Amino acid sequence: MTSAPADYSSDVDPERALKYALQHIRGDRAEIIEGVIEPVSPTWDHEAAAEAIRDQIRPRASELDCVTGSGNLDLPGSSNWYVPDLAVVPRAAARGAGALLPDQTLLVVEVTSESNAETDRIVKRRRYAEYGAPLYLLIDRQERSVTLFSEPGRLGYTRADGPHPYGAVVHLPAPFVLDLDTGVLDGG
Structure with a gap:
């Protein structure tokens, strides 16, 4: 039987090790979904949908001293590490x-x-x-619909506004107080 090297520690946290490794993959970005590493490689249509929403949100996000982007989101205590298509975060939280x-x-x-x-x-x-x-905004390209989920809890969101077909106006509540034109998702 071969023994472990002297510098091997049995105190390695598998979640932390997996997330560390993911952050150091060269080339394409990836996320972990329920323990499975998935590459993040959206198509141009996918990117266009995210950009159409970002363009509408950006002015209000700037007023709120927030940034928009697709930075990493960690879900500690789980084997999940997400790269959302778009997130709005306070500028102070995003620094560093x-x-x-x-x-x-x-x-x-x-x-x-x-x-x-x-x-x-x-x-x-x-x-x-x-x-x-x-707030979780789901742009469902296959169903051609938009749903806004709010009021999060341990068992899921307790409020859903939608699904609305492309072309509907979807209201983002405070702090945004903004109406999104989902017609732009249809090329309109």
Whole structure:
């Protein structure tokens, strides 16, 4: 029987080790969804949908002294590390942060792809609520709909506004107090 090297520690935290390794992958970005490493490689249509929402939110985010982006979100105590399509976070929280927690965001936006639609609809919706993201906007490209989830709790969001078809106006509550034109998601 071979013994472990002298510098091997049995105190290694597997969650921390996995998340550390993920952050040091060269090249493409990746996320961990329920313990499975998934590459983040959106199509241009996917990016266009996220950008259409970002363009509408950006002026209000700036007024709130927030930044918009797709930085890393850690879900400590779980084997999850997400890269949302868009998040709005206070500028002060974003400074120097390698990753934030969902409850440090004001809004998280996910845009479905054929390869991840069920993950965004079910898994991420549940996890974002569990970890306190106050607002979760789901842009469902396959269903051509938009749903805003709010009032997070341990068992999920307790309020859903939608699904609304593309073209509907979706109201983002405080602190945004902003109406999103989802017609832009349809190329309109």
